[in-house]
Amino acid sequence: MHIHLTSPLTRGAAPSPLPSLNRTKRRISAPGALIYPFLALAALAVFAAVLSAGSDAAQAGQAQKPEKNFLRFEEMYASASSLGLTLSEKLLSLDGESVVMEGFMAPPLKPTLKFFVLTSVPMSICPFCSTDANWPSNIVLVFLKEEATALPFDRPIRVAGVLELGTETDEETGFVSLVRIYATGVEAVK
Amino acid sequence: MSCWKVKTLAALGMLMLFAGSATAAELVVLPIDRAKFLAGQKFDMEAELRGARFDEISVKLDGRDAAELFGKAPVIKRGDSLASCRFDDVTLTKVGTIVVDVEAKAGGQTYKKRVEYTVAPPKNRRAKNVILFIGDGTGLQSRQIGRILSKGITQGKYNGLLEMELMNGGTALITTSGYDSLVTDSANSASAYATGHKSVVNAMGVYENSDPDPMAHPKVENIAELVKRVRGMSVGVVTTSNITDATPAAMVAHTRRRAEQNFIAGELAKADVVMGGGSQQFLPQSTPGSKRKDDRNLIDEFKAKGYAFAGNRSELASANGDKILGLFNLDNMNVYLDREILRAQDVLNGFEDEPNLVEMTKKAIEVLSRNENGFFLMVEGACIDKQIHAMDWQRSAYDTIEFDQAIGAAREFAARDGSTLIIATADHAHGISIVGTYHERDGKKGREAVRTYANSIFPTYLDLDRDGFPDDPAPDVTLAIGYANHPDYYEDFKFHSKPVSPAIMSGDAATANANRAPGGALYVGNIPVNESQEVHTADDVPLSAAGPGADYFKGVMDNTEVFYGIVGALGLDPTK
Structure with a gap:
């Protein structure tokens, strides 16, 4: 049993205009990654976070989050089988709602970005740059309001924004996403 | 180098004035020099002039015009800096050495290239079926680690040998390089087994031309196509990884890029039995979990072609018919240790009813052996490799044992059948070695507890339930495994109850994952910083074979010879 979602979906009180992959018209290219080594130091002071201040969370996916609509990775799918993933009631109920998630920023191809992939564990591979990595x-998929600098990839980050569900293929990159957050804030977990 | 190139300095100067690019042009002939063909094996032949546009080109085989020999005109393409002459779907039937002379004229300059091919004769049929077991990355040390954990060792003598080590009909060391580089990947190496031709990293069933389209490279006929075309045999591919991953893919598909997994999924319909993980490449993109970029539902398409579909272990057990599509995970299947023993929910990720490789192999043989014309089956132990990449030798070793037990199941069939050749080998090796043993009985920890020479007392693995697998992956005295190559990583010589990556990508650099071994020592990497895992090595790999035709394998052999061992045993004659 799996759920087929259709797009476009109704978004909640998302900031407007919402950036998206195909709107940025920014071509992803490997050479951008070459300047990564210079990023790490500057990476922390990046996004103007609008999240609840003073979080003491230390680990992505940690239980008992106080925030309203906190969504853990393991809460996203009710079940999995060879015929697909079944979206959980909680995930479905948050479609179009403001949510908070914690995870890791997958290394993007460029040091400045308008979108990135949020993962449950740090990535040991780079599917953007390796043809045989899945x-x-x-x-x-997290979209940002404005272009920003990447955060460290090996430390948990926290994303707040409006959740959107439904399969969407970016025309420019061919990247297919199912779950997206239009972020209102992103910060390193303290 | 031909003498025409250095006739006079003046002539060279003129050429450079005229066509700067032409002086750097290179004439490339595909298949490459020293390629070997089975007589009648189909292939595409292409001559590319890279860096110039030719005005005319001639291709001669043993002095005879290629168009006349092949009975078809070539397809000529001319771009500004690239021109090609290509014959698709041709064969060579005259056995022996063939000299190919290509001559291209461009802007007053003549480019010449001579290559030699060998055409091997068909042999008399000795085997009805062939089962090729590929332990991905299962080098000599992986075999031995599997033997130690599965069989045990007492006073220096092993208590038993692995199933693959009991196959004495033919034994060889197999070289693994492709034609582009010393160290291969799994696509390139499996392609050598499947076609008898070397290729390049990330490619299968093709020679590499200059076309950016990964599907446009000149092809060579593979084993699945040959056994179907020549004898109407059945074909099976079974693995524990994504079924669209490199090794199973190379048995059936032709592409320069192994990442074309959406395409490869469709090509698997060339096989009658298809089993593994990776349904993500078969589900339409609208289905959560899909990795397709279109709306095709390949599971439905396979069903329409007569395949019975099995999505888990119980469905596999009851599946019936002459064709089976078994997809047991969206992605790679879980490894044996997690799947059958530890069963941590957050590791299995909802896939709690996956069959093991032994069950899959038995089912594949049961279905394929109904074909009176025989069958070719490839069974891969895929995650032996993936777990060594992740520097988790224990998970790899349990998968080696599972792989070996699948070989045992095939040996039982072969003993009854009497006309089946079984080949067990690897596609490449890894940089692991058994340094000694490890224990903390005297309070030492870390590298000080690595026991070398006389201190390397025997490990204490137990198999009280006699299932061939150690009851505990982390006994009191365990192996001390060293990695010849690695990224920055933390080492404590301990077993990890859950899979954990040795390093994390951080832009272009991999950084050690502190969660791998809390309190462990940082080992500074000895490979480029953009490598986040242990990598393949160029070491030769062992091959063991049993059954009719197994005696073909002896000494040190090129990896392309595995193909000739298979087609020779089957007595395939594509010229008829």
């Missing part, structure tokens, strides 16, 4: 099934 993304995990439970990734979340």
Whole structure:
């Protein structure tokens, strides 16, 4: 049993205009990754976070989050089989709602970005740059309001924004996403 | 180098004035020099002039015009800096050495290239069926680690040998390089087994031309196509990884890029039995979990072609018919240790009813052996490799044992059948070695607890339930495994109850994952910083064979000879 979702879906109180992959018209190219080594130091002071301040969370996916609509990776799917993933009631109920998730930023191809992939564990491979590497099934595509600098990839980050469900293929990159967050804030977990 | 190139300095100067690019042009002939063909094996032949546009080109085989010999005109393509002359779907039937002379004229300059091919004769049929077991990355040390854990060792003598080590009909060391580089990947190496031709990293069933389209490279006929075309045999591919991954894919598909898994999924319909993980490449993109970029539902398409579909272990057990599509995970299947023993929910990710490789192999043989014309079956132990990449030798070793038990199941069939050749080998090796043993009985930890030479007392693995697998992957005295190559990583010589990556990608650099071995020592990497895993090595790999035709394998052999061992045993004659 699996759910077929259709697009477009109604978004909630998302900031407008919402950036998206195909709107940025920004071509992803490998050479951009070459300047990564210079990023790590500057990476922390990036996004103007609008999240609840003073979080003491330390691990992605940690239970008992106080925030309203906190969504853990393991809560996204009710079941899995060879015929697909079944979206959980909680995930479906949050479609179009403001949510908070914690995970890891997958290394993007460019140091400045308008979108990135949020994963449940740090990525040991780079599907953007390696042709034989696959993304995990439970990734979340995060769109940013403005272009920003990447955060460290080996430390948990927290994303707040409006959740959107439904298969969508980016015309420019061919990237297919199922779960997206239009972020209102992204920060490193303290 | 031909003498015409250095006739006079003046002539060279003129050429450079005229066509700067032409002086750097290169004439490439595909298949490459020293390629070997089975007489009657189909292939595409292409001559490319790279860096110039030729005005005319001639291709001669043993002095005879290629168009006349092949009975067809070539397809000529001319771009500004690339021109090609290509014959698709041709064969060579005259056995022996064939000299190919290609001559291209461009802008007053003549380019010449001579290559030699060998055409091997068909042999008399000795085997009805062939089962090829490929332990991905299962080098000599992986075999031995599997033997130690599965059979045990007492006073220096092993208590038993692995099933693959009991196959004495033919034994060889197999070289693994492709034609582009010393170290291969699994696509390139499996392609050598499937076609008898070397290829390049990430490619299968093709020679590499200059076309950016990964499907446009000149092809060579593979084993699945040959046994179907020549004898109407059945074909099976079975693995524990994504079924669209390199090794099973190379048995059936032709592409320069192994990443074309959407395409490869469709090509698997060339096989009658298809089993493994990776349904993500078969489900329409609208289905959550799909990795397709279109709306095709390949599971439905396979069903329409007569395949029975099995999505888990119980469905596989009851599946019936002459064709089976078994997809047991969206992605790679879980490894034996997690799937059958530890069963942690957050590792299995909802896939709690996956069959093991022994069950899959038995089912494949049961279905394929109904064909009176015989069958070719490839069974891969895929995650032996993936777990060594992740520097998790224990998970790899359990999969080696599972792979070996699948070989045992095939040996039982072959003993009854009497006309089946079984080949067990690897596609490449990894940089692992058994340094000694490890224990903390005296309070030492870390590298000080690695026991070398006389201190390497025997490990204490137990198999009280006699299932061939150690009851505990982390006994008191375990193996001390060293990695010849690795990224920055933390080492504590301990077993990890859950899979954990040795390093994490951080832009272009991999950084050690502190979660791998809390309190462990940082080992500074000895490979480029953009490698986040242990990598393949160029070491030769062992091959063991049993059954009719097994005696073909002896000494040190090129990896392309595995193909000739298979087609020779089957007595395939594509010229008829």
